[in-house]
Amino acid sequence: MDRGGRGRRRRVRGRGLRFQQGAAPAPKLTGSLLGDGHEFGASIAVSANKMAAGAAGDDGAGADAGAVYVFASSSPWAEQGRLTAPDAEAGDKFGASVSIDGNTLAVGAPGDDDLGFESGAVWLYTVTGSLWSMEDKPPASDGETLLVGAFGQDPSGTLSGAAYVFVRTGSNWNQQAKLEPADGTAIDMFGSTVAIDGDTAAIASLGDSDGGGMSGSVYVSKRAGTLWTQEAKLTASDAAASDLFGLSIAISSDTIAVGAASNDDTGSASGSAYVFKWTGASWSEEAKLVAADASPADQFGSSVSITGDTIVVGAYTTDDTVEQVGEGAQGDSGSGYVFRRSGTTWTQQSKLTAVDASAGDFFGKAVAVDVNIVAIGAKGADAAGDDSGAAYNYNLANASADIVVTGDVSPDPGAVGGVLIYMFTATNNGPADAAGVLLVADISNGATITSASSTQGAC
Numbered sequence: 001m002d003r004g005g006r007g008r009r010r011r012v013r014g015r016g017l018r019f020q021q022g023a024a025p026a027p028k029l030t031g032s033l034l035g036d037g038h039e040f041g042a043s044i045a046v047s048a049n050k051m052a053a054g055a056a057g058d059d060g061a062g063a064d065a066g067a068v069y070v071f072a073s074s075s076p077w078a079e080q081g082r083l084t085a086p087d088a089e090a091g092d093k094f095g096a097s098v099s100i101d102g103n104t105l106a107v108g109a110p111g112d113d114d115l116g117f118e119s120g121a122v123w124l125y126t127v128t129g130s131l132w133s134m135e136d137k138p139p140a141s142d143g144e145t146l147l148v149g150a151f152g153q154d155p156s157g158t159l160s161g162a163a164y165v166f167v168r169t170g171s172n173w174n175q176q177a178k179l180e181p182a183d184g185t186a187i188d189m190f191g192s193t194v195a196i197d198g199d200t201a202a203i204a205s206l207g208d209s210d211g212g213g214m215s216g217s218v219y220v221s222k223r224a225g226t227l228w229t230q231e232a233k234l235t236a237s238d239a240a241a242s243d244l245f246g247l248s249i250a251i252s253s254d255t256i257a258v259g260a261a262s263n264d265d266t267g268s269a270s271g272s273a274y275v276f277k278w279t280g281a282s283w284s285e286e287a288k289l290v291a292a293d294a295s296p297a298d299q300f301g302s303s304v305s306i307t308g309d310t311i312v313v314g315a316y317t318t319d320d321t322v323e324q325v326g327e328g329a330q331g332d333s334g335s336g337y338v339f340r341r342s343g344t345t346w347t348q349q350s351k352l353t354a355v356d357a358s359a360g361d362f363f364g365k366a367v368a369v370d371v372n373i374v375a376i377g378a379k380g381a382d383a384a385g386d387d388s389g390a391a392y393n394y395n396l397a398n399a400s401a402d403i404v405v406t407g408d409v410s411p412d413p414g415a416v417g418g419v420l421i422y423m424f425t426a427t428n429n430g431p432a433d434a435a436g437v438l439l440v441a442d443i444s445n446g447a448t449i450t451s452a453s454s455t456q457g458a459c
Contacts, residue, residue, distance in 0.1 A: 027076050027077055027392070027393045028354070028355075028356070028383070028390055028391070028392055029051075029053070029069075029071060029077055029079075029390065029391045029392070029393065030383045030384055030388070030389070030390050030391075031053070031055060031067070031069040031079065031082060031384075031389075032069075032079055032082060033058075033060065033067075033082060034055065034058075034383070034384035034385065034388040034389065035058075035059070035384060035385045035388055036385035036386045036387065036388060037057045037059070037385075037386065037387050037388070038055040038057045038058045038059070038067075038384075038385075038387070038388050038389055039055060039056060039057040039379040039380070039387055039388075039389045040053055040054070040055040040069065040377075040379065040388060040389030040390065040391065041053050041054075041055075041365065041366060041376075041377025041378050041379045041381070041389040041390055041391040042054055042055075042056060042057075042095075042096070042365055042366060042377060042379035042389065043056070043095060043096060043097050043098045043108075043366050043377065044098065044366040044367065044368045044375050044376070044377040044391055045098045045099050045100040045105075045368050045375075046100065046368040046369065046370045046373050046374075046375040047100045047101050047102060047370050048102075048370060048371075048373075049072055049073040049373075050070065050071070050072055050073075050100055050103075050105075050127070051070070051071045051072075051073070051077065051100075051368075051373075051375050051391075051393070052068055052069070052070050052071070052098045052100050052105055052107075053068070053069050053071070053098070053375075053377060053389075053391045054066070054067075054068050054094075054095030054096060054097065054098045054107070055067045055068065055069065055095050055389060056093040056094065056095045056096040057093075057387070058084075058094075058095070059090075060084065060088075061084060061085075061088035061089065061090070061092075062088070062089055062090025062091070063090045063091065064090060064091050064092070064093050064111065065084070065085075065088045065089060065090055065091070065092050065093075065094060066084070066085070066088070066092055066093050066094030066095040066096065066109060067082055067083065067084050067094065067095055068082070068083045068084075068094065068095040068098055068105075068107050069081070069082050069083075070082075070083065070105065070127075070132055072130065073373075073393075077393055080127075080130050080132065081130075081131075081132050083105075083107065083123075083125060083132060085107075085109060085112075085121075085123055086134065087114075089112075089113070091111040091113075092109045092111045092112050092113075093109060093110055093111040094107060094108075094109040094112075094123070095107055095108075095109075096108050096109065096110050096111075097110075103126050103127045103128075104124065104125070104126055104135075105124070105125040105126070105127070105132070106122050106123070106124055106125075106146060107122065107123045107124075107125070108120070108121075108122050108148070109121050109122065109123065118152070120150065120152075122146070122148055124146075124173070135171070144167060144168045145165065145166070145167050145168075145176075145196060146165070146166040146167075146168075146173065146196075147163060147164070147165055147166075147194050147195075147196040147201050147203075148163065148164050148166070148191075148194065149161070149162075149163045149190075149191030149192060149193065149194040149203060149204075150162050150163065150164065150191050151189040151190060151191040151192045151206070153191070154186075155180050155184065156180065156181075156184035156185055156186065156188075157184075157185055157186025157187070158186045158187065159186060159187050159188070159189050159207065160180075160184045160185060160186055160187070160188050160189075160190060161180075161184070161188055161189050161190030161191040161192070161205065162178055162179065162180050162190060162191055163178070163179040163180075163190065163191045163194055163201070163203045164177070164178055164179070165177040165178075165179065165201070165223075165228060176226055176228075177226075177227075177228045179201070179203060179219075179221055179228060179230075181203075181205060181219050181230065181233070182230055183233075184205075187207045188205045188206075188207045188208050189205060189206045189207040190203060190204075190205040190219070191203055191204075191205075192204045192205065192206035192207075192246060192247075193206070193246060193247065193248055193249050194249070195249045195250050195251045195256075196251065197251045197252060197253060198253075199222055199223040199224070200220065200221075200222055200223075200231075200251060201220070201221045201222075201223075201228070202218055202219070202220055202234075202249050202251050202256050202258075203218065203219045203220075203221065203249075204216065204217070204218050204219075204246030204247070204249050204258075205217045205218070205219060205246060206244060206246050206247060208235075208246075209241075210235055210239065211235060211236065211239025211240055211241065211243070211245075212239070212240055212241025212242070212243075213241045213242065214241060214242045214243070214244060214262075215235070215236075215239045215240060215241055215242070215243050215245060216235075216236075216239075216243060216244050216245030216246040216247070216260065217233055217234060217235045217245065217246060218233075218234040218235075218245070218246045218249055218256070218258050219232070219233050219234070220232040220233075220234065220256070220283060231283070232282065232283045234256070234258065234274075234276055234283060234285075236258075236260060236263075236274055236285075236288075237274075237285050237288070238288075240263070240264070242262050243260045243262050243263045243264075244259075244260055244261055244262040244263075245258060245259075245260040245263075245274070246258055246259075246260070247259050247260065247261050247262075247301065247302060248261070248273075248301060248302060248303045248304045248314075249304065250304045250305045250306040250311075251306065252306040252307055252308060253308075254277060254278035255275060255276070255277055255278075255286075255306060256275070256276045256283070256306075257273055257274070257275055257276075257304045257305075257306045257311050257313075258273065258274045258275075258276070258301075258304070259271070259272075259273045259300075259301030259302060259303065259304045259313065260272050260273065260274065260301050261299040261300065261301040261302040262299070263301065265290060265294070266290060266294035266295065266296070267294070267295060267296025267297070268296045268297060269296065269297050269298070269299055270290070270291075270294045270295060270296050270297070270298050270300060271290075271291075271294075271298055271299045271300030271301040271302065271315060272288055272289060272290050272300060272301055273288075273289040273290075273300070273301040273304055273311070273313045274287070274288050274289070275287040275288075275289065275311065275341075275346060277344075286344055286346075287344075287345075287346040289301075289311070289313060289337075289339055289346060289348075291313075291315060291318075291337055291348070291351070292348050292351075293351070295318070295319070297317055298315045298317055298318045299315055299316060299317045300313060300314075300315035300318075300337070301313055301314075301315070302314050302315065302316055302317075302364070302365065303316070303364060303365060303366050303367045304367065305367045305368045305369045306369065307369045307370050307371055308371075309340055309341035309342075310338065310339070310340055310341075310369060310396070311338075311339045311341075311346070311369075312336055312337070312338055312339075312367045312368075312369045312374055312376075313336065313337045313339065313367070314334070314335075314336050314337075314364030314365060314366065314367040314376065315334065315335050315336070315337065315364050316332070316334040316335075316362040316363060316364040316365040317332045317334060317362070318332075318333065318334055318335045318364070319331050319332065319333065331359045331360065332359060332360050332361070332362060332380070333353070333354070333357040333358060333359055333360070333361050333363060334353075334354075334357075334361055334362050334363030334364040334365065334378060335351055335352060335353045335363060335364055336351070336352040336353075336363070336364045336367050336374070336376045337350070337351050337352070338350045338351075338352065338374070338396065352374070352376060352392075352394060354378060354381075354390075354392055358381070358382070360380045360387075361378045361380045361381045361390075362378055362379050362380040362381075363376060363377075363378035363381070363392070364376055364377075364378075365377050365378070365379045365380075366379070369396075372395055372396040372397040373393065373394070373395060373396075374393070374394040374395075374396060375391060375392070375393050375394075376391065376392050376393075376394070377389065377390075377391050378390045378391065378392065
């Protein structure tokens with residue numbers, strides 16, 4: 001309590017408060033040759049102890065020729081190499097997309113002109129020991145099968161789109177199928193984003209208008225032998241125009257995650273993600289995910305990744321609050337959210353932010369998860385120049401607590417000589433218990449914290 005002084009009621013999120021705990025920050029990775037505008041981390045992929053991050057703005061072979069950096073985890077993560085296309089040219093945007101599975105890495109170059117203006121290409125690399133070498137040049141990766149989207153194809157009208165399946169036979173890659181939606185029409189942009197796991201492929205049609213213009217949809221195709229058949233068309237149960245359902249997709253076994261970054265449930269473009277589960281007979285919407293602290297223009301769902309019962313969702317335009325990034329809000333610093341499933345219920349376990357977050361970092365533009373390893377790209381970070389980019393790595397097995405501090409002062413106004421009550425709450429949003437937390441409150445001399453509580457873990 002503080003006796004005396006003029007009181008002013010205010011609600012703050014960490015203003016004047018600091019907390020510390022014993023968890024080590026996530027490693028921050030950058031490429032060895034990054035520069036202005038390289039946007040390292042705009043694409044990212046992780047598989048076991050390997051990680052790849054694209055820098056499509058790399059200008060080593062011309063403006064936006066692109067590059068990809070590969071890393072291996074040997075405590076800590078270390079750069080193994082910088083990959084570029086052997087026929088690199090300005091505008092190729094090599095590294096605009098990356099996918100890694102085991103020892104195989106696929107790199108998209110949508111601006112490649114080998115077969116015409118921006119016809120696109122995908123380069124394949126394999127690793128032996130620590131040496132990455134180019135394998136072939138056909139084109140998301142699942143061991144012996146590759147899936148690539150081509151939303152600019154025109155089989156059912158301008159920009160109706162298509163997707164291609166390639167399989168490896170020995171050292172050769174051959175096209176197995178060209179996939180098109182049964183109800184494809186112009187501007188559907190089928191193939192905008194793709195994901196594959198085993199014999200199941202998920203392909204987004206971002207321009208689909210079943211729920212209104214640009215509401216979006218995702219098609220699921222299944223392979224039996226060498227034959228691919230459309231199994232389902234997924235749409236949001238509350239689909240609306242301009243939701244961009246399918247802006248990001250990910251699949252793990254019998255579960256598909258779909259981002260809809262422009263969904264407006266908690267304000268314009270606050271965003272959401274949907275989870276679909278194979279029931280044995282059909283695909284059913286299991287959950288709709290939104291951030292616990294959702295705000296307009298967060299674009300939650302701009303990126304998604306899934307492994308087993310864990311989903312990571314990127315929201316690269318969140319304006320993080322002061323308890324996470326220091327004094328003042330940071331516009332478009334970005335964040336990532338971790339959700340875990342128990343039974344059929346998905347619960348937000350933690351919110352991830354960069355320890356050195358700054359405005360315009362776009363942390364969460366790309367996310368990837370494999371078992372307990374999470375990688376998040378921040379393409380706007382200025383680690384090696386303006387928008388040079390950065391990537392951050394987290395181990396959920398060693399997850400730290402996510403502590404949010406709120407405070408309130410009353411009464412308002414406070415009378416001279418009266419009593420002011422300062423009440424602060426430190427809430428641990430998990431996923432880990434909080435240990436060794438020190439809460440420092442910058443309040444008036446003579447004030448005493450009268451109570452504290454937590455909803456999870458210990459304060």
